[in-house]
Amino acid sequence: MTIPTITNPSFNETFYASLQTPPTGERVRTCLQCGMCSGVCPFGYVMDFPPGRMIAALRSEIFDRVMKSDTVWMCVACYACTEVCPSGIPLTEKLMARAKEELILSGAVPAELQLALENSQRYGNVLGQSPRKRADWTKGIQATVPVFGKEKKSAEVLWYVGDYASYHPRVQTTSRAFAQVLNALGVDFAILGSDESGDGDSQRLAGERGLFEVLAAKNAQAFRKYKFGEIITTDPHAFNAIKNVYPTLGISFPVRHYTQFLAERLEQLKPLLKQPVNGKITFHDPCYLGRANNIYDEPRALLQAIPGAELVEMSHSGKTSLCCGGGGGGMWLEGFQWEKAHTRTSEWRVREAIASGATTLAVACPYEPPRFEDAVKTVREASGMEVRDVIELLVESMEQ
Numbered sequence: 001m002t003i004p005t006i007t008n009p010s011f012n013e014t015f016y017a018s019l020q021t022p023p024t025g026e027r028v029r030t031c032l033q034c035g036m037c038s039g040v041c042p043f044g045y046v047m048d049f050p051p052g053r054m055i056a057a058l059r060s061e062i063f064d065r066v067m068k069s070d071t072v073w074m075c076v077a078c079y080a081c082t083e084v085c086p087s088g089i090p091l092t093e094k095l096m097a098r099a100k101e102e103l104i105l106s107g108a109v110p111a112e113l114q115l116a117l118e119n120s121q122r123y124g125n126v127l128g129q130s131p132r133k134r135a136d137w138t139k140g141i142q143a144t145v146p147v148f149g150k151e152k153k154s155a156e157v158l159w160y161v162g163d164y165a166s167y168h169p170r171v172q173t174t175s176r177a178f179a180q181v182l183n184a185l186g187v188d189f190a191i192l193g194s195d196e197s198g199d200g201d202s203q204r205l206a207g208e209r210g211l212f213e214v215l216a217a218k219n220a221q222a223f224r225k226y227k228f229g230e231i232i233t234t235d236p237h238a239f240n241a242i243k244n245v246y247p248t249l250g251i252s253f254p255v256r257h258y259t260q261f262l263a264e265r266l267e268q269l270k271p272l273l274k275q276p277v278n279g280k281i282t283f284h285d286p287c288y289l290g291r292a293n294n295i296y297d298e299p300r301a302l303l304q305a306i307p308g309a310e311l312v313e314m315s316h317s318g319k320t321s322l323c324c325g326g327g328g329g330g331m332w333l334e335g336f337q338w339e340k341a342h343t344r345t346s347e348w349r350v351r352e353a354i355a356s357g358a359t360t361l362a363v364a365c366p367y368e369p370p371r372f373e374d375a376v377k378t379v380r381e382a383s384g385m386e387v388r389d390v391i392e393l394l395v396e397s398m399e400q
């Protein structure tokens, strides 16, 4: 796969200058060159310039070599480097995202990522689907899913559904399950339907800050049309964007991930969990729930409430969780990353799940069911391993 060469000769200087400016520039100067970031990076071993070496290149003013290498696109924005950095340098959000931004500005973008970004720009969703069909997943299901502007003008909860949960056939199953849980708990909620746009967070961390801001503005316009108490999202990427980044654009709304929302209602939920779901379950901490937002206990509390379920941990869990490979544009760089690494982190993760003794790999992010189910097909020892969202396991236990 070829990537266009960089045509803007001045961008190296611009980029270098931007990382010299406080506060990020000041932090970059505190790098100890300990190499922990590069060591913990899932693809550090195939990068010509993993984060620590990028900083070394910045200091020695040879950053143009980093920009000529295409391995920045191996970064899946998993926050593992940021988590371990003893100097607290915001590597994922600043260094890696800024480097990708410069490459995008220069046109040096892998074609598959370019297509995903164009889809987001043209259709408001990365899958290139019609915005009018955003709520089609609700058709013909038993659960009631009111849409703002049609059935309701106000509700206690605005459920921000997201691109994959709206359009991807595998993830729509999870959306239907969440609708069932909300109905069973008697929650007053509504979705935005065609008023909703992609949250843009993965596009931002893939270097498309401008597109992120456009999508955020569209969502803000939709949020402001209706009255609601809080936003609940099934997508940790959307949760991260609305909680941490939208406010920097003046878009502030209370938001929670569904695992927080349901864990708070555990006493109401428990009597509904009647059917045992026997077997060992292991939970994959999504990067944008765990490392990015410190939410580790709530999904586990939900799984532990399921009768018959035995929770076991993988060798990497909690803060050390191994990325599924989908973040920061990784969802749309499959071909490029396969050519470089000839392996997928989702396959490593499935092997860890097998080693933990689990028969079910539980997830809480819409990127994960398709990624891990593909990995189950390619990892020989994984036959029989089930990949289920936490919501799907709750519904299984609720069913008569």
Ligand code: SF4
Pocket: 030, 031, 032, 033, 034, 035, 036, 037, 038, 051, 052, 055, 084, 085, 086, 087, 088, 089, 091
């Ligand atoms: S972990 Fe932090 S201090 Fe260590 S090399 Fe990486 S950026 Fe520098």
Ligand code: SF4
Pocket: 037, 040, 041, 042, 043, 044, 051, 074, 075, 076, 077, 078, 079, 080, 081, 082, 091, 092, 096
């Ligand atoms: S965010 Fe993750 S993938 Fe990107 S450089 Fe850091 S450790 Fe590597």
